[in-house]
Amino acid sequence: SQTIHQWPATLVQPxxxxxxxxxxxxxxxxxxxxxxxxAAGRGLQLLFYxxxxxxxxxxxxxxxSASRPQDRQFILSSKKLLLSDSGFYLxxxxxxxxxxxxxxxxxxxxxxxx
Amino acid sequence: xxxxxxxxxxxxxxxxAFLTINCTYTATGYPSLFWYVxxxxxxxxxxxxxxxxDDKGSNKGFEATYRKETTSFHLEKxxxxxxxxxxxxxALSGGAGGTSYGKLTFGQGTILTVHP
Numbered sequence: 001s002q003t004i005h006q007w008p009a010t011l012v013q014p015x016x017x018x019x020x021x022x023x024x025x026x027x028x029x030x031x032x033x034x035x036x037x038x039a040a041g042r043g044l045q046l047l048f049y050x051x052x053x054x055x056x057x058x059x060x061x062x063x064x065s066a067s068r069p070q071d072r073q074f075i076l077s078s079k080k081l082l083l084s085d086s087g088f089y090l091x092x093x094x095x096x097x098x099x100x101x102x103x104x105x106x107x108x109x110x111x112x113x114x
Numbered sequence: 115x116x117x118x119x120x121x122x123x124x125x126x127x128x129x130x131a132f133l134t135i136n137c138t139y140t141a142t143g144y145p146s147l148f149w150y151v152x153x154x155x156x157x158x159x160x161x162x163x164x165x166x167x168d169d170k171g172s173n174k175g176f177e178a179t180y181r182k183e184t185t186s187f188h189l190e191k192x193x194x195x196x197x198x199x200x201x202x203x204x205a206l207s208g209g210a211g212g213t214s215y216g217k218l219t220f221g222q223g224t225i226l227t228v229h230p
Contacts, residue, residue: 006157034217043222044158044203090157101207102148103218105157 002027006091006106013113019078021109023091031093033074035066038088050074086113116141120204120221127194127228135189135224137204145206147180147187152201194228201225
């Protein structure tokens with residue numbers, strides 16, 4: 001069966017510090033991968049998605065970047081964090097096929113920028 | 115573009131009450147529709163889905179029917195439990211609003227609290 005991991009689970013960082021959040025998927029090949037941010041415990045904002053190694057699409061211009069160095073690894077980064085980067089970051093995967101792409105989410109990383 | 119509108123909430127119910135959370139959508143084409151649930155401090159879990167008109171998705175006593183004529187996908191449960199307290203998200207994918215590669219368009223979420 002497929003599983004998705006995110007780490008760290010929680011993170012407290014000062015303003016201006018760098019960020020690296022990691023997401024890995026097991027049990028599937030060539031997944032589509034997604035990063036979302038959830039602010040104030042409610043709506044989800046799609047930040048990036050990737051359909052293959054090295055292929056990243058950005059949905060919202062911002063202080064963050066994403067990379068996909070391996071098929072099942074997706075990394076969210078920042079060179080200098082802002083207060084507004086605080087939130088709950090969710091990674092998700094899906095596999096194109098059978099007409100329906102269903103997304104499955106990881107446990108999330110709660111980031112607090114002070 | 116595609117959009118999803120759901121009941122703002124919060125919704126507060128007593129245990130064993132009937133639950134309805136309304137969800138309507140705007141999309142061209144033939145989207146797939148989803149309900150996700152988020153328990154406190156956790157990621158989202160797929161609750162149910164429907165891929166074509168008149169399909170009924172169901173899971174854990176929850177159900178929702180894909181109504182193309184009313185562009186709706188309302189979530190229902192006949193008897194809620196305290197353990198159902200969570201945030202519920204309606205979402206769609208596969209409409210014509212650039213939702214390729216399975217990208218989801220989410221509603222804002224509805225907080226459900228069930229009291230004993």
